[in-house]
Amino acid sequence: MNLAELGAPFEAMVIAGRRRTALSGDSFETLDPGRGEPLGAVPAGGAEDVDLAVQDAKAALKGPWRDCEPKERGRLLRRVAELMRAGGERLAKVESLDSGKPISAARRDVARSADYFDYYAGLCDKLEGTTIPLGRDKLSYTLRAPLGVTAHIVPWNVPLPIAARGLAPALACGNTAVVKPAEETPLSAVILAEILLEAGLPPGVCNVVTGTGEAAGAPLARHPDIAQVTFTGSRETGVAVMKAAAEHVAAVTLELGGKSPVVVLGDADPARAVAGVLKAFTHNAGQICSAGTRLVVERQIHDQLLDGLGARARGLSLGHGLDDPALGPLISETQRNRVSGFVAGARDRGLALVTGGAAARVDRCEAGFFYQPTILDQVPPEDEIAQEEVFGPVLCVQPVDSLEEAIAIANGTRYGLAAGIYTQDISKALIFAREVEAGQVFINGYHNAGDTVPFGGFKESGTGREKGLAALANYCQIKAVTVDL
Numbered sequence: 334m335n336l337a338e339l340g341a342p343f344e345a346m347v348i349a350g351r352r353r354t355a356l357s358g359d360s361f362e363t364l365d366p367g368r369g370e371p372l373g374a375v376p377a378g379g380a381e382d383v384d385l386a387v388q389d390a391k392a393a394l395k396g397p398w399r400d401c402e403p404k405e406r407g408r409l410l411r412r413v414a415e416l417m418r419a420g421g422e423r424l425a426k427v428e429s430l431d432s433g434k435p436i437s438a439a440r441r442d443v444a445r446s447a448d449y450f451d452y453y454a455g456l457c458d459k460l461e462g463t464t465i466p467l468g469r470d471k472l473s474y475t476l477r478a479p480l481g482v483t484a485h486i487v488p489w490n491v492p493l494p495i496a497a498r499g500l501a502p503a504l505a506c507g508n509t510a511v512v513k514p515a516e517e518t519p520l521s522a523v524i525l526a527e528i529l530l531e532a533g534l535p536p537g538v539c540n541v542v543t544g545t546g547e548a549a550g551a552p553l554a555r556h557p558d559i560a561q562v563t564f565t566g567s568r569e570t571g572v573a574v575m576k577a578a579a580e581h582v583a584a585v586t587l588e589l590g591g592k593s594p595v596v597v598l599g600d601a602d603p604a605r606a607v608a609g610v611l612k613a614f615t616h617n618a619g620q621i622c623s624a625g626t627r628l629v630v631e632r633q634i635h636d637q638l639l640d641g642l643g644a645r646a647r648g649l650s651l652g653h654g655l656d657d658p659a660l661g662p663l664i665s666e667t668q669r670n671r672v673s674g675f676v677a678g679a680r681d682r683g684l685a686l687v688t689g690g691a692a693a694r695v696d697r698c699e700a701g702f703f704y705q706p707t708i709l710d711q712v713p714p715e716d717e718i719a720q721e722e723v724f725g726p727v728l729c730v731q732p733v734d735s736l737e738e739a740i741a742i743a744n745g746t747r748y749g750l751a752a753g754i755y756t757q758d759i760s761k762a763l764i765f766a767r768e769v770e771a772g773q774v775f776i777n778g779y780h781n782a783g784d785t786v787p788f789g790g791f792k793e794s795g796t797g798r799e800k801g802l803a804a805l806a807n808y809c810q811i812k813a814v815t816v817d818l
């Protein structure tokens with residue numbers, strides 16, 4: 334299957350409600366990572382295109398969008414959800430081809446993205462203020478005002494839901510937006526912008542500029558007319574975005590990396606723990622910021638757990654996304670080299686390999702970027718591979734002798750995005766939840782929270798929270814009005 338069969342062309346950015354090429358006329362290829370082949374050409378947007386999009390989004394703040402009643406704004410966003418579901422199969426196939434993810438995962442991503450629009454659609458007419466008692470002679474109240482033009486810089490690992498989870502609350506609060514999808518996966522954002530127009534959102538309310546991080550992302554983050562930047566991606570780029578936004582005092586919501594621990598205590602149900610840990614480090618081929626990539630396991634259950642995990646990991650299927658394997662490819666050769674480099678370094682330092690440890694070859698997809706599910710045992714807490722985000726299907730096993738030691742190891746990185754624990758002892762689970770430095774905690778499951786639960790990082794995993802009601806704080810500012818009566 335190719336893009337033409339899916340109703341291409343996608344070769345466009347969306348600015349002011351119109352498809353456009355880059356002002357420079359340049360384009361770049363996006364790849365099918367399962368075949369390692371070009372999928373289609375996309376405009377290489379630059380600073381001038383970003384400026385056009387931001388000016389357009391700024392003008393749209395004063396247009397019919399400002400006068401759109403909250404209930405009507407809700408109806409429009411609900412219509413976006415309906416259109417996403419109606420065109421869901423095409424969207425899922427494009428996303429699977431562009432990102433490499435298994436088609437069933439891409440279908441779930443479309444469903445989740447539509448759910449974000451439904452959820453925030455319901456909040457448009459519930460953004461209430463408060464009154465503050467100052468005595469009989471005064472009236473003081475608060476209003477929630479939009480911030481202005483919001484920028485959304487999106488990574489390649491979960492392109493559509495990450496764009497949707499920022500856009501939906503930003504628009505619900507009355508802002509306008511410029512989206513910069515990752516250069517590896519630009520296609521679904523362009524389709525999303527077209528769905529927003531079809532749903533009836535005024536032109537300019539949501540613009541999409543495709544292009545590289547350097548050429549399009551950086552000018553967007555530093556643009557003086559941007560009021561807020563939502564960024565998901567690497568810690569290093571997040572720091573650059575934060576510095577750029579600081580130049581014009583724009584707010585930032587950063588969702589960065591993680592090195593999330595899954596603790597398994599000796600009394601845990603082994604079958605449940607094996608299933609949870611397997612999913613935690615192999616879902617999306619490990620390319621998830623909240624992936625559980627460190628198994629912190631009590632010694633008495635270590636061997637049993639590793640036998641089960643090794644056998645299950647070796648049995649996982651790898652293949653092209655459209656063939657719906659357990660694991661698709663990594664996003665690029667660069668990413669596979671990065672993962673290989675981390676694992677090679679760990680092996681050079683003498684770390685024990687339980688399974689995997691190499692690129693994988695898939696029939697009919699010989700040029701795809703596949704990597705075997707990999708488990709390394711007895712990894713010291715300070716080792717590079719226990720500290721750095723690998724972003725591939727690589728699990729580090731760290732044996733411990735007590736809950737206290739498990740908590741210390743769990744908290745022993747600069748990150749703090751997610752954490753899991755498996756145990757039958759509710760007190761130990763809740764002590765762990767209290768002590769662990771992580772924005773989301775999973776008990777006797779992993780990634781069990783869903784898309785309406787606040788998500789974001791402690792420490793260097795980021796700042797601010799996305800999803801749920803908590804996300805509204807990113808996209809509204811409070812205006813307090815006081816009257817002397």
Ligand code: NAD
Pocket residue numbers: 486487488489490513514515516544545546547549550551552554565566567568570571573574588589590591621622668671722723724
């Ligand atoms: P990245 O953080 O550089 O890219 C994420 C987004 O930021 C992309 O849209 C990119 O075009 C844009 N970008 C890049 N440089 C920019 C700049 N200077 N200003 C503004 N925007 C910019 O990530 P990457 O290089 O694609 O991947 C590198 C590593 O980052 C991965 O190996 C992984 O460890 C991590 N990563 C994390 C996430 C996550 O969800 N936390 C997602 C993708 C990658």
